[in-house]
Amino acid sequence: MKKRFLSLLLAGAALTMTLTGCGGAGKDNGGAASGSGAGASGAASSGASADSDVAYVKDKGTLIVGITDFNPMDYQESGSDEWIGFDADMAKEFAKTLGVEAEFIEINWDNKIMELETKAIDAVWNGMTLTDEVKNSMNCSMPYCRNAQVVVVPKDKADQYKDADSLKDLSFAVESGSAGEKAAQAMNFNATSVQTQAAAVMEVSSGASDACVIDLLMAGAMVGEGTSYPDLTYTVNLNEANNEESEEYGVGFRKDSDLTDAFNSFYKDAFAAGKVTEIATTYGVQESLIDPQ
Numbered sequence: 001m002k003k004r005f006l007s008l009l010l011a012g013a014a015l016t017m018t019l020t021g022c023g024g025a026g027k028d029n030g031g032a033a034s035g036s037g038a039g040a041s042g043a044a045s046s047g048a049s050a051d052s053d054v055a056y057v058k059d060k061g062t063l064i065v066g067i068t069d070f071n072p073m074d075y076q077e078s079g080s081d082e083w084i085g086f087d088a089d090m091a092k093e094f095a096k097t098l099g100v101e102a103e104f105i106e107i108n109w110d111n112k113i114m115e116l117e118t119k120a121i122d123a124v125w126n127g128m129t130l131t132d133e134v135k136n137s138m139n140c141s142m143p144y145c146r147n148a149q150v151v152v153v154p155k156d157k158a159d160q161y162k163d164a165d166s167l168k169d170l171s172f173a174v175e176s177g178s179a180g181e182k183a184a185q186a187m188n189f190n191a192t193s194v195q196t197q198a199a200a201v202m203e204v205s206s207g208a209s210d211a212c213v214i215d216l217l218m219a220g221a222m223v224g225e226g227t228s229y230p231d232l233t234y235t236v237n238l239n240e241a242n243n244e245e246s247e248e249y250g251v252g253f254r255k256d257s258d259l260t261d262a263f264n265s266f267y268k269d270a271f272a273a274g275k276v277t278e279i280a281t282t283y284g285v286q287e288s289l290i291d292p293q
Contacts, residue, residue: 053259058098062095063094063095064104065124065125066105066124067087067104067106070215072086072217072220074125075088086279087125087126087127089282089283090270094262097266109126109175109177110176110177112128116254117254123253127147127217127249128251131182137255138252140253141263142267145249146290148237148240148246149215149247150237151172151234152234153170153211154233155233158233161236162236171191172192173193173194173200173209173212174194175196176195178197180197183239183242186242187242197212200212268292271292271293
């Protein structure tokens with residue numbers, strides 16, 4: 001019995017040492033263990049990023065759209081919390097085809113790429129010009145609207161500013177990170193960056209800046225008779241002044257996102273059914289539409 005007991009005791013000690021040794025190995029190779037864990041986590045993250053964005057959006061029940069205050073594309077009427085506009089209404093229609101709700105979040109335009117990559121938003125849908133930077137950083141939809149950058153000045157001074165050369169001594173307000181900012185830089189204008197295009201227009205209205213550079217579509221909706229800024233008007237088209245073609249708007253999704261194909265299919269169908277033109281006419285942008293056919 002004593003020999004048997006001693007054998008059992010020795011066997012138990014050996015097992016204990018073996019288990020302790022395994023635990024010790026884990027501690028001694030903490031870096032390797034952590035690396036292995038990180039690798040597993042990384043693989044999971046990689047798998048998650050490779051998953052369908054359409055499925056991701058459907059699962060959470062919302063399509064989160066990154067926007068700025070940009071009449072007539074995305075804006076709120078006085079006293080209302082609802083986002084409307086050509087882009088906002090189109091986003092709502094697209095969300096319906098996915099069986100989800102469109103949710104709008106105002107973003108810092110400079111951070112739009114980061115907002116997409118971190119999944120704070122699912123799309124950038126805000127009259128976004130398809131620049132090389134945008135196309136290299138996002139999965140972009142087919143273009144849906146044409147646009148240009150124009151100079152806005154007080155109406156009573158418009159006759160003084162009919163060409164690019166006449167603008168060189170003016171102070172400008174531009175939206176940070178926008179096509180308007182790039183156009184002003186290309187012309188070597190004295191420009192100050194502000195948060196939004198709407199803020200740039202306000203700078204001119206208040207007299208803080210002599211002029212601003214904004215999208216033609218926004219200028220058509222915001223300045224001139226019958227608008228919020230009847231004492232302002234737009235004059236020089238900077239795309240023409242720089243011998244550049246008109247710009248094109250597109251929707252931005254994450255790299256390799258299947259939401260891009262879903263949008264393109266939706267847009268073609270909605271255009272063929274007359275829905276795109278119907279919404280565009282509501283906001284006066286029908287002449288800028290690009291036929292997907």
